[in-house]
Amino acid sequence: MKNITTPATTVERLPLYYRYLQKMDSQGVEVISSKELGDGLGIPSTQVRKDLSYYGEFGRRGVGYEVSDLMKNLERILGLDNNWEVVLVGAGNLGQALVNYGGFKKLGLDISYVLDIDPDKVKSNLGNAQVYSMKELRRVVTDNDIRIGIIAVPSEVAQQVADELIDGGIKAIWNFAPIHLRVSEDIKVRDEDLSIGLISLSYYLSN
Numbered sequence: 604m605k606n607i608t609t610p611a612t613t614v615e616r617l618p619l620y621y622r623y624l625q626k627m628d629s630q631g632v633e634v635i636s637s638k639e640l641g642d643g644l645g646i647p648s649t650q651v652r653k654d655l656s657y658y659g660e661f662g663r664r665g666v667g668y669e670v671s672d673l674m675k676n677l678e679r680i681l682g683l684d685n686n687w688e689v690v691l692v693g694a695g696n697l698g699q700a701l702v703n704y705g706g707f708k709k710l711g712l713d714i715s716y717v718l719d720i721d722p723d724k725v726k727s728n729l730g731n732a733q734v735y736s737m738k739e740l741r742r743v744v745t746d747n748d749i750r751i752g753i754i755a756v757p758s759e760v761a762q763q764v765a766d767e768l769i770d771g772g773i774k775a776i777w778n779f780a781p782i783h784l785r786v787s788e789d790i791k792v793r794d795e796d797l798s799i800g801l802i803s804l805s806y807y808l809s810n
């Protein structure tokens with residue numbers, strides 16, 4: 604696999620391809636061209652072909668890609684064939700919305716464990732997950748060999764929560780708290796800030 608030099612922008616587009624293929628598959632589409640795939644996502648077909656070429660030779664010239672075959676390859680490339688169990692810290696407004704969203708599970712990403720510091724929330728159920736006390740963090744993470752954690756706590760405590768997750772064995776963090784987390788190089792952090800999307804729309808309307 605040539606993904607050592609794969610540009611980050613290509614990696615960001617792979618989930619879009621995968622999701623679109625899932626949609627096409629559910630509609631019974633068996634073969635798709637790079638043009639159809641690109642048109643569905645607003646991405647030039649040349650870019651689609653280039654992105655996929657980092658990972659091998661998929662599809663046939665003049666015919667296109669077999670949808671199920673390309674999906675399987677993307678599942679492998681994206682690690683979605685692993686069926687990751689995910690731990691979420693912070694059963695507040697955002698945490699509840701994330702747990703209740705059914706789309707992650709369809710991608711093989713299951714928010715199976717939720718932790719919170721609030722005793723009123725501990726032992727309650729959130730979606731299919733039970734809420735655990737923070738005292739149980741290490742046990743939950745190590746016993747279940749969980750590698751991915753989501754942070755949905757106030758920013759003042761996010762670093763401390765990140766440290767606790769990492770101590771427990773978490774290797775990748777999806778961080779929704781609006782702070783920059785300090786972590787060692789072997790930990791992958793993905794910051795998510797929905798307000799940036801809204802602010803950028805405000806910017807475009809103002810300029």
Ligand SMILES: NC(=O)c1ccc[n+]([C@@H]2O[C@H](COP(=O)([O-])OP(=O)(O)OC[C@H]3O[C@@H](n4cnc5c(N)ncnc54)[C@H](O)[C@@H]3O)[C@@H](O)[C@H]2O)c1
Binds near residue numbers: 692694718781795798
């Ligand atoms: N990135 C985004 O787009 C986005 C959108 C909304 C909220 N946020 C951020 O997500 C975070 C949560 O927002 P919210 O609206 O759900 O807040 P909230 O107050 O509704 O929920 C926070 C939860 O974290 C728990 N908590 C507090 N300290 C904790 C600790 N030390 N350990 C474990 N749990 C702890 C609280 O008990 C509560 O259940 C905030 O940092 C907020 O800024 C980000």
